[in-house]
Amino acid sequence: MSVSLRVLDDGAWVSVNDAREVSVSELWRLDDPSFCGCELPDFVVENVLDVGADGRTVSAKVYGQCIACGHAGVPGWVPVGRLREGEFVDIDRERVVLPVRRGDDDE
């Protein structure tokens, strides 16, 4: 089943199969001390830059900042949901600690 994933409205949100699923202004806890030095960066999403799927995991690359220390930038790929039979299933992004993958496709 083909799934369409895209970033729309100048990085405001992630579209999965033409529905809005992930939006700027969310607060994520990132498991990525290398981002800013905070143990679990308290990260506000300001702009979505890219979205992709790796198997069943949908991940996004976003610009934002850690609201604890102010460091701004782009962490690696952050999982934002899963695909189950072609449907997007949310994870409760504001309440879990999200792993960050600094993969080979990182700039």
Added chain:
Amino acid sequence: MPTDVERWKSEVYGNEIREHLLEFAEQGWDTIPEDERDAWFERFKWWGLYHQRNGQESYFMMRIGTPNGVLTPGQTEVVAEVADEYARGPAENPIFGNGYVDWTTRQSIQLHWIKLEDIPEIFEKLESVGLSTQQACGDSWRNIVGCPVAGKDKHEHVDALPVAMELNETFKGNDDHSNLPRKWKVSITGCREGCGQGDINDLALEPATKEIDGEETKGFNIRIGGGLSRNEPRLARDIDVFVTPEQAAEVSGAISALFRENGDRDNRYNARIKFLMDEWGAEKFRNVLQEEFVDFELETAGEDLRSEYSYNSGYANGGHADHVGIHEQADGNYYVGLNVLVGRMGVDETKELARVADEYGSGEVRVTQRQNVIITDVPEEKLDALQDEELLDHYSPDPHPFMRGSIACTGTEFCSLSIVETKNRQVRYARWLKENVELPAGVEDFHIHLSGCTASCAQPQIADISLRGMKTRKDGEPVEALDIGLGGGLGENPNFAEWVTQRVPVDEVPGAIKNLLANFEARREGDETFREFVARTDEEDLAELVEPEETSYEDPMMHNTKRTWYPYAEDDSMDASPAPTHADGTPITSDD
């Protein structure tokens, strides 16, 4: 690889979107095939329709382009009627009610809660008086901005209004220029005050004089590549070109064509012409323009009037900082600029505005880049009676500086990019500041601009105090917050605000402004303006002068207003959203 948006644009874009739009309108929002929604919503922007945010599906914001901010006699009334009939939503705004008109920072109009099914009727009504939504959003020539009193102003250098109208005629619906890599914002001014704000537009034509064949010729210098968005603000750069009013359209078209051919279509974040200008520099830009896009020899720049610029400048050089107030026109009549707090006016007041403009002036209304309106052509003998109209009690020609200086964008009420609530908050701020804070002696212009995110639609970076949406934690809880910037302004030597204090909880911002103003007053030298004070104070010291603090101001919207379907609804949770809805407002259910 071209983006999906570019692919959709290459399939259907520009004028031809209209027939599809009208067809979907006939058949209903829910007949747009589910897997084509993204594509159609992207295309609808070109016809001025922008899908409202998450939780408000099937409702649109609609922009109406009013070139140079001019609404000719009869148009304001129709705008009010359209808003009255079609711009009412499923929930009420506690300050503005239900049914209102937003006068925007680019001298146009934005309505909300528009249903696709109403578009045919709306277009018919608008078009019956010569109004249009064409290219009001999307990747093309946007509403052309300029001095809102062009042709009326006593001291203007050239009347740029005919040129603005010629550009509008030439480039709206022009297939050669309807599919550009990104939005294309054009400003043209002939006045001495800089109120076209050319510096923050993609293409700016600014008043100048050039000696050509021994004759002093009036016309325009050209600047390219300004813009405020995405933490990448740029001032437009001088490309050393002068054009006469007769050449303006041809050369503007050449520049738009250069952008069309050379702008980045692979990456929308890098597509605005400011990035091409970063890459090329002004000299290469001029060379490419001359060699590949223009058939005659371009003149070098003429002598400009920038040293006289006062609009949004933060300098007290005797010129106007805005258009509020009563001013004599060149023809001996007067124009009366009314302050519209954060640019939003209820439908009944907008109807009143139309009536008052008709009764006392020529019926014309003009919109400024400070979200205000102007009634033009009022004979001197009618000024007193006009000032007695009740409308002017609420939309004053002589407002308090905190009311006068307030600008705010759309924010979490409707906008998908937003991080915080904006318009209502700025109204609350302005009212609190007016009651609780004294401005230092003689300070009449003090601008506070609030934008809900870095897109900067409220032009925060060119205000005395710049506010930009952020988040922070307060007592462990996430709350809406604002970054605070200081000392931005246009004028002869424009500069953007320094962001000196980050992530101030929204309930501590009024206290921060109060303390900052007290600190300014204590350190002020002579009658310097706030911008001048900021310019001579170093950044660390400035940060210390801000001092955020809780005060008697209370903010009812501290929580994450973006997670509501509508922040002011009784039950604001996403699950309570009626959207998407049918034309009559009833929810569309899956078994429909």
